[in-house]
Amino acid sequence: MQDNLNRPTAKTPMAKREERLAWGLLAPTLISVALVVVLPLVAIFWISFKPIELADLRPPTPIVKEALRGSAEKLRIEYRLRNSSRSEAIRDVKIVDELPLEVTLREPLPQSCALDKRQLTCSFERLEPGYNEKIIFPVTADNEDAAEEIVESSEPQVTGTADNILTNFEFTLENFARVFDGSQFISVLGVTLFYTVFGTIGALVVGLFAALLLDKSFRGQGILRGLYLFPYVAPVIAVAFSWLILFDPFSGSANALLIQMGVTDEAINFFGDRPLALIMVTVFEIWRYFPLSFLFILARMQSIDSEMYEAADMDGASPFQKFWYLSIPQLLGILSVLFLLRFIWTFNKFDDIFLLTGGNAGTRTLTVSVYEEAFAISNIGAGAAVAVVIFMCLVAFSLFFFRFISQEEGL
Amino acid sequence: MIKLRRKAITSIFVGLVWTFVAATITAIALSFATGLPYKPDMVWIVIGGALAGFFVTHSRLAALASGAALAIAGMLGFGIVTSGDAAAVFTNSFTHLLSATIAVGGTYAITKVAPKGALSRHEFEEIIIRLLTAIGYVFFTAIVLIPFYVMVMTSFKNQSELVQNPLDFSLDLSKGWGLFRSYVELFADFNFGIYLANSMVISILTVFITLAFSIPGAYAVARLRFSGQAAFSRSILLIYMVPMIVLALPIYIAFSLTGLRNSIFGIILIYPVTTIPVALYMLQGYFRGLPGEIEEAGLMDGLSRLAVIWKITLPLSLPAIASVSLYVFMIAWNEFLLAFMLLDDPSKFTLTRGIASLNSSEIPRQHLMAGAVIATVPIMALFLGLERFMTKGLTAGSVKG
Amino acid sequence: MGSIELKSVEKWYGDAQVIKGIDLSIHEGEFLVFVGPSGCGKSTLLRMIGGLEDISRGTLEINGKDVTGHPPAKRGLAMVFQSYALYPHMSVWDNMAFGLKTAGAPKAEIQEKVDYAAQTLQLEPYLQRRPKDLSGGQRQRVAIGRSIVRDPTAFLFDEPLSNLDAALRVEMRHEIAKLHRSLQSTMIYVTHDQVEAMTLADRIVVLEFGKIAQVGTPRELYERPQNTFVAQFIGSPKMNLMSCTTQGGAYKLDGARGGSYDFTDNAIQIGVRPDHIAMGKVGTGQCDGVVDLIEYLGSDSFVIVDCGAVGRINVRCVGGTELDIGEKVGLSFDADKLSFFDKDGMRVS
Amino acid sequence: MGSIELKSVEKWYGDAQVIKGIDLSIHEGEFLVFVGPSGCGKSTLLRMIGGLEDISRGTLEINGKDVTGHPPAKRGLAMVFQSYALYPHMSVWDNMAFGLKTAGAPKAEIQEKVDYAAQTLQLEPYLQRRPKDLSGGQRQRVAIGRSIVRDPTAFLFDEPLSNLDAALRVEMRHEIAKLHRSLQSTMIYVTHDQVEAMTLADRIVVLEFGKIAQVGTPRELYERPQNTFVAQFIGSPKMNLMSCTTQGGAYKLDGARGGSYDFTDNAIQIGVRPDHIAMGKVGTGQCDGVVDLIEYLGSDSFVIVDCGAVGRINVRCVGGTELDIGEKVGLSFDADKLSFFDKDGMRVS
Amino acid sequence: DSLRFWTTEEQPERLAKQQEMAAQFKAETGTDVEVIPVSENDLGTRATAAFAAGDLPDVIYHTLQYALPWAEAGILDTDAATEVIADLGVDTFAPGAIAMAAYEDGTASVPVDGWTQMIVYRKDLFEEKGLAAPTTYANVEAALKELHNPPSMFGFVAATKVDENFMSQVLEHVFLANGVSPVSSDGFSPLDEAKTTDVLEFYKAIVEASPPGDLYWKQSRELYFSGNAAMIIWSPFILDELAGLRDSAPPTINDDPTSPALASKTGVVTNFAGPSNPDGAAWGDIRYFGITADADTDTAMDFVKYSMDQGYTQTLSIAPEGKFPVRRGTSENPTQFVDAWAKLPVGVDRKAPLGDLYAQDMIDEIVGGLDVAQRWGVKEGQLSLASKIINSQIINRVVRQYLDGDVSAADAVAAMNDELSQVE
Numbered sequence A: 001m002q003d004n005l006n007r008p009t010a011k012t013p014m015a016k017r018e019e020r021l022a023w024g025l026l027a028p029t030l031i032s033v034a035l036v037v038v039l040p041l042v043a044i045f046w047i048s049f050k051p052i053e054l055a056d057l058r059p060p061t062p063i064v065k066e067a068l069r070g071s072a073e074k075l076r077i078e079y080r081l082r083n084s085s086r087s088e089a090i091r092d093v094k095i096v097d098e099l100p101l102e103v104t105l106r107e108p109l110p111q112s113c114a115l116d117k118r119q120l121t122c123s124f125e126r127l128e129p130g131y132n133e134k135i136i137f138p139v140t141a142d143n144e145d146a147a148e149e150i151v152e153s154s155e156p157q158v159t160g161t162a163d164n165i166l167t168n169f170e171f172t173l174e175n176f177a178r179v180f181d182g183s184q185f186i187s188v189l190g191v192t193l194f195y196t197v198f199g200t201i202g203a204l205v206v207g208l209f210a211a212l213l214l215d216k217s218f219r220g221q222g223i224l225r226g227l228y229l230f231p232y233v234a235p236v237i238a239v240a241f242s243w244l245i246l247f248d249p250f251s252g253s254a255n256a257l258l259i260q261m262g263v264t265d266e267a268i269n270f271f272g273d274r275p276l277a278l279i280m281v282t283v284f285e286i287w288r289y290f291p292l293s294f295l296f297i298l299a300r301m302q303s304i305d306s307e308m309y310e311a312a313d314m315d316g317a318s319p320f321q322k323f324w325y326l327s328i329p330q331l332l333g334i335l336s337v338l339f340l341l342r343f344i345w346t347f348n349k350f351d352d353i354f355l356l357t358g359g360n361a362g363t364r365t366l367t368v369s370v371y372e373e374a375f376a377i378s379n380i381g382a383g384a385a386v387a388v389v390i391f392m393c394l395v396a397f398s399l400f401f402f403r404f405i406s407q408e409e410g411l
Numbered sequence B: 001m002i003k004l005r006r007k008a009i010t011s012i013f014v015g016l017v018w019t020f021v022a023a024t025i026t027a028i029a030l031s032f033a034t035g036l037p038y039k040p041d042m043v044w045i046v047i048g049g050a051l052a053g054f055f056v057t058h059s060r061l062a063a064l065a066s067g068a069a070l071a072i073a074g075m076l077g078f079g080i081v082t083s084g085d086a087a088a089v090f091t092n093s094f095t096h097l098l099s100a101t102i103a104v105g106g107t108y109a110i111t112k113v114a115p116k117g118a119l120s121r122h123e124f125e126e127i128i129i130r131l132l133t134a135i136g137y138v139f140f141t142a143i144v145l146i147p148f149y150v151m152v153m154t155s156f157k158n159q160s161e162l163v164q165n166p167l168d169f170s171l172d173l174s175k176g177w178g179l180f181r182s183y184v185e186l187f188a189d190f191n192f193g194i195y196l197a198n199s200m201v202i203s204i205l206t207v208f209i210t211l212a213f214s215i216p217g218a219y220a221v222a223r224l225r226f227s228g229q230a231a232f233s234r235s236i237l238l239i240y241m242v243p244m245i246v247l248a249l250p251i252y253i254a255f256s257l258t259g260l261r262n263s264i265f266g267i268i269l270i271y272p273v274t275t276i277p278v279a280l281y282m283l284q285g286y287f288r289g290l291p292g293e294i295e296e297a298g299l300m301d302g303l304s305r306l307a308v309i310w311k312i313t314l315p316l317s318l319p320a321i322a323s324v325s326l327y328v329f330m331i332a333w334n335e336f337l338l339a340f341m342l343l344d345d346p347s348k349f350t351l352t353r354g355i356a357s358l359n360s361s362e363i364p365r366q367h368l369m370a371g372a373v374i375a376t377v378p379i380m381a382l383f384l385g386l387e388r389f390m391t392k393g394l395t396a397g398s399v400k401g
Numbered sequence C, D: 001m002g003s004i005e006l007k008s009v010e011k012w013y014g015d016a017q018v019i020k021g022i023d024l025s026i027h028e029g030e031f032l033v034f035v036g037p038s039g040c041g042k043s044t045l046l047r048m049i050g051g052l053e054d055i056s057r058g059t060l061e062i063n064g065k066d067v068t069g070h071p072p073a074k075r076g077l078a079m080v081f082q083s084y085a086l087y088p089h090m091s092v093w094d095n096m097a098f099g100l101k102t103a104g105a106p107k108a109e110i111q112e113k114v115d116y117a118a119q120t121l122q123l124e125p126y127l128q129r130r131p132k133d134l135s136g137g138q139r140q141r142v143a144i145g146r147s148i149v150r151d152p153t154a155f156l157f158d159e160p161l162s163n164l165d166a167a168l169r170v171e172m173r174h175e176i177a178k179l180h181r182s183l184q185s186t187m188i189y190v191t192h193d194q195v196e197a198m199t200l201a202d203r204i205v206v207l208e209f210g211k212i213a214q215v216g217t218p219r220e221l222y223e224r225p226q227n228t229f230v231a232q233f234i235g236s237p238k239m240n241l242m243s244c245t246t247q248g249g250a251y252k253l254d255g256a257r258g259g260s261y262d263f264t265d266n267a268i269q270i271g272v273r274p275d276h277i278a279m280g281k282v283g284t285g286q287c288d289g290v291v292d293l294i295e296y297l298g299s300d301s302f303v304i305v306d307c308g309a310v311g312r313i314n315v316r317c318v319g320g321t322e323l324d325i326g327e328k329v330g331l332s333f334d335a336d337k338l339s340f341f342d343k344d345g346m347r348v349s
Numbered sequence E: 001d002s003l004r005f006w007t008t009e010e011q012p013e014r015l016a017k018q019q020e021m022a023a024q025f026k027a028e029t030g031t032d033v034e035v036i037p038v039s040e041n042d043l044g045t046r047a048t049a050a051f052a053a054g055d056l057p058d059v060i061y062h063t064l065q066y067a068l069p070w071a072e073a074g075i076l077d078t079d080a081a082t083e084v085i086a087d088l089g090v091d092t093f094a095p096g097a098i099a100m101a102a103y104e105d106g107t108a109s110v111p112v113d114g115w116t117q118m119i120v121y122r123k124d125l126f127e128e129k130g131l132a133a134p135t136t137y138a139n140v141e142a143a144l145k146e147l148h149n150p151p152s153m154f155g156f157v158a159a160t161k162v163d164e165n166f167m168s169q170v171l172e173h174v175f176l177a178n179g180v181s182p183v184s185s186d187g188f189s190p191l192d193e194a195k196t197t198d199v200l201e202f203y204k205a206i207v208e209a210s211p212p213g214d215l216y217w218k219q220s221r222e223l224y225f226s227g228n229a230a231m232i233i234w235s236p237f238i239l240d241e242l243a244g245l246r247d248s249a250p251p252t253i254n255d256d257p258t259s260p261a262l263a264s265k266t267g268v269v270t271n272f273a274g275p276s277n278p279d280g281a282a283w284g285d286i287r288y289f290g291i292t293a294d295a296d297t298d299t300a301m302d303f304v305k306y307s308m309d310q311g312y313t314q315t316l317s318i319a320p321e322g323k324f325p326v327r328r329g330t331s332e333n334p335t336q337f338v339d340a341w342a343k344l345p346v347g348v349d350r351k352a353p354l355g356d357l358y359a360q361d362m363i364d365e366i367v368g369g370l371d372v373a374q375r376w377g378v379k380e381g382q383l384s385l386a387s388k389i390i391n392s393q394i395i396n397r398v399v400r401q402y403l404d405g406d407v408s409a410a411d412a413v414a415a416m417n418d419e420l421s422q423v424e
Ligand SMILES: Nc1ncnc2c1ncn2[C@@H]1O[C@H](COP(=O)(O)OP(=O)(O)OP(=O)(O)O)[C@@H](O)[C@H]1O
Pocket: C013, C016, C018, C036, C037, C038, C039, C040, C041, C042, C043, C044, C045, C192
């Protein structure tokens, strides 16, 4: 105790040097991660409370198009002024443009406009939502074609201020109301859990089996191990489409084979029927990710002290006894770690289902919902709300995970 | 149970199960190879399997005889596999010889380890394990190979051939280079050359940027003492757990607002950030495992920390860096979601995005599959060529999916 | 019960012959130690006896019964591994009981035997702990306990103490010696530690490249090594070997003096242990030399004397020594304790 | 040039104090050895001197200059690591030249120094090899060579021989001793091997839990250990310690006889090494006992005598012994060689 | 200058034709046109996304359903479209096509071409069994009874994949046939329960005669081509494929994928009638060039004008079988484009004019469809609401629930009315 009180508190120069270096080395990563992970996470919370659709991302801006139209006495410069937004007004709009020397104004300027030397300025207090008007300046020019070129080559500058829905302080709970509304949410959650739980367990069990097969050395073991990793290594889009084609109800080989073998009389619509589609996407998940579990379990198995099995041999244990009493308890650690990690990853999975069924036929998971809401229906706010729900689930999982993993072997 | 543990009974059981497996795989393999309707025949499987299992135990000769019997029975029309083309004598005999060999040979190989008579628990379990192992190999090889087989073969066929007989994957070699028509069209008409180049460039740049960021970071986390180090190494895993779709939405918005959407630059900006945490995690694990004494020797030899990283740690970590690079390359190459959401113009598509566009209209399926093959082949080639590094990379980093 | 007979036992790994025809009978109740340099095949031989490696050629009999092809479980032997090989997920009690459980022994019997072993090895306080919560010595005891409960025909030990620190090693060595005295079972023990071999063994088998170099009691090995390999392998510091010529009942060191020689065969090397050399004035004894290094060890000092053409000779001085480096001395060998070896390195006796 | 001065040096890991205030001056050209049980802080102390760990409190001076906060590169020391720590991706030549290269030495000088070191260490045939193609001893030599080329103020060795096998260890030990003799540089050497410590050191520092238990020459430590820790730590087999009472110029073993005692302080423990006990008839000497175990080692035998309440006493018999287990003997201690310790375990002298 | 042009005609052959036209346009004006294929399913999302990002292309080739919603969302520059039409001459266009895209005072987009949906049926089988052509609900149901014989022959291949536009189209077609519409001139009007029930029951009948699963255009065509379906609903784009002119979608009814045999066995019906609407109706679609709000307006207008004038034949030749000219001619030659169109060869891998492949009466039936072409909301001036209703896929979903037996017909109607009333 006395000693502890006596502990030196000041950092030694060496420690300080090291600390500075460490932060220096980490800085690029920290900044980029903050920009691309932390900032978006904050953003998604913000957006989830906003009534915002995809199209609202475009801030209301005044658009002006300039053209020299007509000829002779009808010759005129037209400024077509529009408000890009149909719901928000724009205030203090100001157009500034250079009036070329080649043209001369024929009529006095309208009230809202002024000419200073060759600089033309028009101001408007307010452009109503959906505003779309032409401002016409009749002009004369000696060479109309040349003038047109010159007039249109100088772009008018336009400025204006408007409320931006992304940054203003208008909030709503509607997005969440929408997410939690009705039976839809329950079913999506149910599907997500089914997919996650069975996908994870399935991949673990299948991976365990594969690892048992390859946990001996024989010629060709390396090739087989490489082969069994293919599903994971290949691009998801390639394998997902292969599956779709393989299981196509009309021209898929799987159906043809089943019919030919007499297992079924009618083509089965694997990815189109409830609840088969959900089972199939889960099977796909298992197929695609068993290699990972297999790899990890195999690595763990091969690191198990082989002397332990020899001791069991001396003790007279049979193969199944060895598996059950020795291997399984030894693998429990890695299995539970894998389960937790894979659980979270499967929960996060989007591509697979999106490519296989697009979330139809009862396979809509939370992640697919984000896409559907935000992009298919263009309701970004609602999509963000689902994303927030996902994120909260994950935070819960992670807390649990770290509780648990700290006792298990570190990964 | 103990009573049942006699070799004869066990063998009959093994014979039944294995004959069924043998018949099924023969039927599927031959169907896929020829397109003819092969199918297993349950009745003869039960009879033939039981008999084969019974006789096989006696001797190698008996095994040979029962194999021959099974094959001949097949040719007489009582085969465990119904031949797709019973008329063709050659195919027919080949079919039955093959299925009988697999069935009987397998049964023999599985049961031969045990002596005759009553089996000890060890011996009984040994047989069961051998049976399960054999089935396991067949099962895994089948589930892994079939989708890839279908993918490759479909890309060589045309629509009408496929619709007419979805099981027929035999190649019409007379078409010669015509078989590659889909590939030629993809490159000629569908810009796959550009997609391939885009994917390459993006993936390689991603690898370099990722390494440039993660190597110093990983070193700091692994080796240097600073306050917050422990918390830091944990939060790397946390970042790992944020789902891409959750991030994709705000990234999409931000990119839309800044004009980075629909640009390769934007993609190159965003891919490394998805891979940096993974790389950081993998590398710091590796750096921790490097003997600290070598670095300390460098310090004693008069190097500064940075020089130690550059001259000692990096050369020593080359294998790990290779693994990380391959893994990152794979992630970038296979990435779909961001490419799909952020890219609109075909001139900027990556391969995965390009394939997605093949699915959307009346483009024939063989094109889609040819696209899939084009995307799969490079990553597979890398994988097979550098299996050691790749597997290491996977094990080290890929709790991620 | 507990005799083991090896008849021309060989082991081949592919084309490499690792055990080159070993004939050995191990008597009931004997404590036999295999020693030899690393890689000479000690572990392989032990594992072949235990049934963990198959025997490529030759036969193995236990109690007169041929068990060459039998699986380990059927040989009735117990093995203690270098790394203990405890089941990490089981308690000490379960570790010890596992063998009996798999054999389907009744509960009461298991309980009784485990308790007995635990008591013998003073493991009672730890029965509910996991191996990872035990010290090295305790783990080693559990490993031994696991063997004891099975009442084996013989115990096989593969370097059981090499993972322990020096002090503990001494202690466990004494315990194993006592255990052997109380159980009176056959024990086969592999080690590369001379001290263990010398102190524990009834007989020592010295292996060299998969062959037996010598079998005998520790004293035989120390005093009458059969060849230069054993001579140099046993004893620390090792025996000094010098070239010599023999003629007419006398030997002569190359480049120095000699002494009497009462063997008929022609020896070309002479071996003498550091203990059996006395230092005297220059010109006395068998050869002269200069003190090159003095290693003071407290209880003894070893003086390394550079004798020119004869070589560097290590001499033990019990307790300290007053010599200085660079001093010239004469060395005389204890005539009774000399060993002579012929050109094949075999003892001439 | 090469004196090193530690002043109240401390090391804290968080709340744990690992080095507890060490004052030590290391003279120029001295061979100093740190010994102590595992975890006592030997490596930490060495690494603090080298600059690989920072010094939490206290100062370190090299050649009279305070270098406490300096990075390793600026201290001019060289270190040889237990695992050799060679750069695996460089050839032997490059390994040795690396330090000079980073210091920006001219080519010719590098070449000369590396060649000289290679010659000294007989590494010339291997200069182009990678470390992985060398044997353990050669690697160790390269590690030493790497240090030599840099002409360091002092050499630091952290258990440099512990990865070598016994025979090689002896050989390398002799080489290091010779190296010190020829270079005359300051060397600080960490080991847990007594033999190395005793044979190599000019002075030994015995560490116990981060504190210095005793500093002195090997002979001082062996003959006059300052406390029971050093008494038991130095010497193998270790010193026998027995409880005793002292009164009126005489000591008496608890439960046995005694002898004369000429100190004023009250000792409660008596220590005597196995070498300094003679066996005689029952009833003679300081105590009686029964022979419990005889460990025959060839050159010596150690007889463990169970003396009842006094404890088990280890006695050395040079060469063999004719005793049998169970025989009764009387033990007499060499009166000149006794050590007495007070209740704090400190020597009474 | 350069223009970006999004097109939903993304098959390479069709793309090539458009690129050809772009090249001609460039030769003429020096303006580069980048032709970017966008799949039809993505078009809505992509356009909105591009609008949000401010990087809309200059011109979009789009279907009727987007015209008004996009005009309202500000994606389209309707003034520019109106001006183009005025410049080309309003009266050279088919008035219906202009009317369908009428927006405020002008037109939302420039109409390009159109087609009507048809019931494609196996004339040979109908004749064999003495069945009447499937022009009415009753005729279809009668034919199902005779011909449905799975798995070798399915009576029909209906659309059941909820998220495919195809299902919306087919359903709208069937609804229109019975005169049922969710919009009136006042906006939303609840579906008539009796009439809708007729529709639902009819639809259930054809679904029951279809194979199981999520069906859309792909399966319809595959099954019909392989000779396993008696009737399907499809667009005229099927006409060349039916005749074996396209290798990527070959008829597989016999071993020769290039044979026109199936074409000769096929009949089509465009005008389809339900019990409550004996006059029947045809579901028609018009495609438009939309000039966007971010466009380089003048250049974009030039491009559209060019495509509708000098390049118009080229535009139609992309797929003449499915692109009937909406602009009939120029003011000088009012039938110029119609005449040119009739001579355009159809097909991809092999070519032949439609007239060579089908009997004249069938061609008349095909082309005549455009006269009776209808869409919800067109007559009522509520096309934009109708588009929203369709895009919401509510009808698809509820109908699917009804088909799956989850709800009764009456409940389905109620559910649709309830949900549709909330669409705005
Ligand atoms: N599986 C194997 N394949 C090939 N050679 C092997 C195998 N196992 C052992 N060996 C070789 O057999 C020889 C004997 O090995 P063994 O382990 O018995 O030596 P050891 O005497 O126990 O050595 P140590 O003292 O190092 O344990 C060695 O040369 C080793 O290389």
